[in-house]
Amino acid sequence: MRSERKPKTKVVIGYVGGYRGLVDINKIQAEKLTHINYAFVNVKNNRALLSKEATDTLNLQNLNKLKLKNPNLKILISIGGWAWSENFSDAALSDTSRKAFAESAVKIIEKYNLDGVDIDWEYPAIPGEEGNVYRPEDKQNFTLMLKEVRLELDSLEKIQQTKKLLTIAVGGFTNFINHTEMDKAQQYLDFVNLMTYDFYNRDFAGHHTNLYNSKIRPAENYADKTFREFLTAGVPAHKLVMGIAFYSRSFTLKPNSTKGLGDSVLSTKYGKGYTFIKDSLINQKGFTRYHDKDAKASYIFNSVTREYMTYDDEVSVTEKCKYVNKNKMGGVMFWEYDSDLKGYLLDQINKSLK
Template sequence: MRLFSKPMRAAIPALLLIAGAAAAFSAARPPRSKPVVIAYVGGFRGLITDPESILVEKITHINYAFVDVQHGQAWLTNLATDTVNFRKLNALKSRNPDLKILISIGGWAWSENFSDAVLTEAGRKLFAHTSVDIIRKYQLDGVDIDWEYPGIPGEEGNVYRPEDKQNFTLMFAALRASLDTLEKETGRKYLLTSAVGGSKSFVDNTEMAKAAQYQDFINIMSYDYKTNPNGISGHHTNLFGSTDNPEESSAHRSIGLFLAAGVPAEKIVMGIAFYGRGWKVASDTARGLNRAAIGGYRGGGYSFIKDSLPAKGFERHWDKRAKAPYLWHPGQRVFISYDDEASVKEKCRYVHANKLGGVMFWEYSSDPKGYLLDAIHKNLHKK
């Protein structure tokens, strides 16, 4: 692993200070395992298209998205297709026996009932029991929680309350206890993870140090930093900030927030976007970067972006400061933010340099040709 470039060195003093606080006891820890590569695979659409084509040799975990929360229970809303998907995903272990398959509960559209489900001790036990029942019945490997979001609004209509802050932690305690019971029954190890928002408000409305004690990995959704079609265009999955604003959203800032909140570096997993977000902008200055938007533009998945958009007049540019690519169409005044092979390489280097747990990505079907997964595989295992 070569040293950081000058821009990266300038960006990380706080991160190194935080990491230094753990140095006193890091020597007592077991050797760090290889970084994880966690693929979110969408079953919410129904049957997974051609699951046999998933490059499981290049990933360590599949998080199956999503399981719903209904009547206080983990609920297979799409039971008929979910069960087929579970069977076909489990069959992929013949190609990668170390592959772990987890159910991811919640997501943007199915998080409205978390707050009610885990409000009481009895409710938390029921939710944990039904979550683990799915693991037991379909011979899966763990539970991932994607609560968007405890204590703050997510999708319109979601229930949230101040008590979510403590109940978020207590939910993981109940889930871990239920998984431990299953471990005693089967003699197998079961995983507990979460997908978390990368904002300060998420950290402020949770007890991440306490919640992390029960979890194997914390998957930071370091994407969707900008989503408003009528706001300001900009990077949505940038490694560093592109401006002088110290509070500009970036993967680096998000990771720093979780480290400062007490989450161990080896449990932090950085998110990579397999899709782009676009804006139509009013001005053609700065090639559309950080400009006032007049509407949204569909970016599409990375395979589509790479193979189709250059031929349609889009020009690729690289933001050295943010370590992020973007596309600009001068005639249409369209700006698109996304991850590509170069930004993935920078993110993998960052994971190594800061001894993070690995990377995850949303979502597998957005890059069916495997361009970004190949880049992850190539760069994450470099020493």
């Protein structure tokens, strides 16, 4: 069971992608972060596994060096993610498999002298990436798995006399709540990172990381709704962490498109990072910037090429941070550090968070 002590300061959790190869720690402003979640650790044969051990070893050792700049910085391994969640269901299936998984995860943080484990299972009991295993009983097994990891972390805490964290990243939509036991699960957790992004619709150009619903083109998901639903599901506000997107979602719209927002979509893809958007696209190269005041969300549209991009910017980040302060949330997290290396959004987070 986690103590209900509320953190004195808001957390700023940055996901750092080790899946690309070596991480250049000189580009990370450690003093502006409270936590780094190293993404990702794989799940194989019911165990947490460093898939590229040589690279991962170097990355984890280097990330630890950032504590020289910021002694309070916490480094966690993030297990799973979109591409590596296919074996979670098997790992969570039995007492034996859960114990093997928990032991292997905690062994990694012991070996590399890290501060905790973040579980990013996409998703328990519902489909994620094509080919992922999922079962109805994931709903209960997810809780049991977290309990087992927490027990292993508690043992390590006793040995090392330092706090070890357990956090999860969760789908920012109602169906995730329906297929988990968040009221029970939260007792083992320090933070629940709300993935309040990728809210886009494949049929029409909408927002992907909006705080509120758009009146121009209302959609099913938005961050305010996600927060309220997790609160209702039994997670205390101080454990809930608002997700910020450092990347965009990009759409090519159909030929009759005139305004961008609300127009019909031809194709969609993962978009550019915010540094590139701000420096090279906003009000340049035929792109015009717009801001949807109701949704507190920005986008750019090129009426000639019919390209539309939805993203977080300084204005939307300010609004999200205000919301975090007002609702006494735990803080913010973002995906992903590489997408805004100039730190435009991280600077704004540091300015706006209490």
